Each structure stands twice: as structure tokens, then as C-alpha cells.
Amino acid sequence: MLAFEQGPIRPPSEAQSLLIRLTRNCPWNKCAFCNAYKGTTFSARTVADNKKDIDTIAEMSHLITQLSQGNNGELQDRLHESDQFQLYHVANWLSYGGKTVFLQDANSLLLKTADLLEILTYLKEKLPTVERITSYARSTTLLRKSVDELAQLKQAGISRVHVGLESGCDAVLKFMDKGITAQQHIDAGKKVKAAGISLSEYILLGLGGRKWAVEHPFDTAGVINAINPDYIRLRTLAVVENTPLYTKMQQGEWEEQPDTSIVEEEKIFLENLNGIDSRLLSDHSMNLLGEINGKLPHDKPAMLRVIDSFLALPEEEKNNFILGKRWGLYNGLGDLQDPSRHEQVKNILRELQSRGTLEATIANLKYQMVRV
Numbered sequence: 001m002l003a004f005e006q007g008p009i010r011p012p013s014e015a016q017s018l019l020i021r022l023t024r025n026c027p028w029n030k031c032a033f034c035n036a037y038k039g040t041t042f043s044a045r046t047v048a049d050n051k052k053d054i055d056t057i058a059e060m061s062h063l064i065t066q067l068s069q070g071n072n073g074e075l076q077d078r079l080h081e082s083d084q085f086q087l088y089h090v091a092n093w094l095s096y097g098g099k100t101v102f103l104q105d106a107n108s109l110l111l112k113t114a115d116l117l118e119i120l121t122y123l124k125e126k127l128p129t130v131e132r133i134t135s136y137a138r139s140t141t142l143l144r145k146s147v148d149e150l151a152q153l154k155q156a157g158i159s160r161v162h163v164g165l166e167s168g169c170d171a172v173l174k175f176m177d178k179g180i181t182a183q184q185h186i187d188a189g190k191k192v193k194a195a196g197i198s199l200s201e202y203i204l205l206g207l208g209g210r211k212w213a214v215e216h217p218f219d220t221a222g223v224i225n226a227i228n229p230d231y232i233r234l235r236t237l238a239v240v241e242n243t244p245l246y247t248k249m250q251q252g253e254w255e256e257q258p259d260t261s262i263v264e265e266e267k268i269f270l271e272n273l274n275g276i277d278s279r280l281l282s283d284h285s286m287n288l289l290g291e292i293n294g295k296l297p298h299d300k301p302a303m304l305r306v307i308d309s310f311l312a313l314p315e316e317e318k319n320n321f322i323l324g325k326r327w328g329l330y331n332g333l334g335d336l337q338d339p340s341r342h343e344q345v346k347n348i349l350r351e352l353q354s355r356g357t358l359e360a361t362i363a364n365l366k367y368q369m370v371r372v
């Protein structure tokens with residue numbers, strides 16, 4: 001059987017990338033809001049196992065390439081021995097030029113630098129079309145590597161790391177058991193930049209709840225300003241059952257922010273981003289305002305105008321937009337101008353309001369979005 005190992009998760013920006021699983025699950029696995037790897041145990045895969053997977057991918061690539069050039073039944077038979085899903089994955093990757101690779105799972109830079117260098121060198125040798133290799137990494141892990149080690153990884157092929165910064169507010173980081181301080185986030189981010197590796201920092205809007213509704217976005221902007229990452233990627237929290245945060249919420253220790261308050265928080269964050277030239281992206285469907293995308297500082301006024309135009313809507317129109325967006329009927333604020341969709345949402349809104357189930361329905365729609 002021609003097969004290689006893959007994990008469950010990748011960033012949305014890596015949809016065209018080949019997924020190679022260097023480690024399994026998350027070595028920390030304690031963040032109160034996260035259920036991505038709950039119930040699993042972290043393990044590192046050996047250099048030999050990773051090389052074997054790379055060999056398999058190279059073989060699959062070779063077979064697919066030969067087949068696409070018109071070949072005989074012998075190749076078809078060989079392909080039938082393969083895991084069809086993985087074969088499709090490799091074919092899809094090749095169809096985009098076979099240029100990008102994402103290393104799974106949550107924190108593969110935890111491997112010894114020497115082992116990573118050996119795997120990366122082998123990968124580039126066996127898959128010569130690869131131009132970009134990226135990975136998630138925890139700030140604590142990045143802090144344990146020297147700038148020189150990170151520069152060696154860059155030299156060997158690591159072009160970008162994705163870091164879940166989530167918040168720059170120490171009180172929030174502690175409450176959520178993120179296992180890191182704001183200053184450590186800054187130090188880790190600066191190291192990555194000093195090594196010449198592209199840096200994506202993920203921010204989780206809503207994580208401060210009602211208690212830290214101002215401190216969370218304000219302090220997070222301060223941390224981002226100190227790092228000046230290449231990318232700031234916005235995410236919006238949805239509290240998921242079976243997480244410590246859900247329990248804390250049930251016990252009244254933490255209160256969830258409604259969508260409008262999260263947009264106000266987004267405004268505080270954006271207003272306080274200064275002196276940086278990062279690209280800010282809302283590249284996840286959970287974000288209410290997917291239009292907030294742009295290069296700083298140039299696009300900051302335009303992004304703030306989008307936020308202000310939402311906040312200036314009458315209450316009923318805000319509810320109409322939130323429901324339409326969560327229901328999947330609207331893509332952006334401009335869709336409010338579509339009379340047919342607007343009327344459709346208006347009718348559903350009235351029905352839910354009369355039944356007193358609007359908030360519960362919106363919460364459920366958000367929950368469904370993070371489950372898929």
C-alpha cells in the first residue's frame with residue numbers, strides 16, 4: 001500500500017500545500033479555548049519515518065506525472081495500490097505546481113534542529129519543485145532556538161512560521177492557560193524576523209470576553225507593534241463544548257462577547273496598530289467583517305471605515321447583517337443592499353426575535369462553523 005501519514009489541521013492559507021506530518025498533535029494541549037487536539041497525545045515521528053513518507057510522496061508524484069502524460073494500465077494498477085485520498089492530495093498539490101509544503105501538526109519546530117535540517121534537506125532533494133515550506137510553531141519553542149539555528153532552518157527551506165499569538169494581554173494569556181507571556185511572544189517574534197523567516201501571527205478576537213474587552217485588543221496591538229510581523233491573521237473566537245473555556249463560561253468565570261462588541265474590539269486593535277508595515281488578513285469565515293484586509297499603514301483608514309460603517313448601522317440592520325452572515329446568506333456588508341437577500345434575512349430575524357431565540361441561533365451557527 002502506497003501511503004503516508006497526515007494530520008487533521010492546516011492554516012487556510014495552506015490549502016494548496018502538500019501536508020507532511022513531522023509530529024503528531026500538540027505538545028502543550030492546554031489552551032482553554034482550543035479543542036483541536038483534545039484527547040490526543042503528542043509524539044514526534046522519527047527522521048527515518050519522515051524520510052519514508054517523503055519517498056512515498058516522491059513516488060506518488062512520479063506515478064501521477066507519468067499517468068498525466070498518457071501511460072498504460074501498469075501504472076493504473078500501481079496507483080490502485082495507493083490510498084486514494086492521499087493520491088488525490090498529491091495530485092492536487094502537483095496541479096498547483098508542487099511548490100508549497102506545510103509541516104504538521106501543531107508545533108513541529110519542537111524537533112531537534114539537526115533532525116529538522118536533515119528532513120528539510122531530504123525533502124528538497126526528493127521534491128525539487130518545492131519553493132516554500134511553512135509550519136506552525138509555539139513562541140516557547142521558537143525561544144528555545146537561537147537566531148543562528150532559525151537562520152539555518154531558513155537556509156534549509158523553512159520560509160514561514162505561523163504562530164498562535166492569540167492575545168498580547170498577560171491576564172488573558174494566563175486565564176486561557178496559553179503558557180506564555182506577552183514579552184515572550186515579542187522575543188520569539190523578533191527572533192523569527194531576525195532569522196529572515198516570514199512570520200504570521202494569529203490574533204483571536206473575543207478572547208478577552210467582557211472582562212478584558214479593552215485590554216485584550218489594546219495590549220495585543222502593543223505586542224504586534226513590537227514584533228512587526230509579515231502577516232497578522234484575524235480569527236474570531238467561538239466557544240466550543242468540551243473545552244476548559246466552556247466550563248469556565250458555564251461557571252460564570254468568563255463571559256462571551258456578542259458580535260457587535262467583538263467588532264468594537266477589532267476597532268480598538270486596528271486603531272492602536274502603529275509603526276508597522278504588516279499585511280492584515282481576515283482569512284477565516286468566522287470573522288464577521290471579512291472585508292478587513294490590507295497593508296499597513298496605507299490601508300488602515302479604509303479598514304477602519306468598514307468597521308465604522310458596520311457600527312453606524314441601526315440595531316435592526318446590525319442584527320440583520322450578523323444573522324445573514326452567520327447563516328451564509330451574506331458575504332460582506334455590501335450584501336445588505338441586495339433587496340431579495342435582505343428581505344429573506346429580515347423575515348427569519350423577525351421569526352427568531354418573536355420566539356426569543358435570536359442569540360441562541362447565532363451562537364449555534366457560529367458553533368457549527370468551527371465544527372466543520
Ligand code: SF4
Pocket residue numbers: 026027028029030031034035036037106138164
Ligand atoms: S498550542 Fe495551539 S494547538 Fe496547542 S492547545 Fe494551544 S491553541 Fe491548541
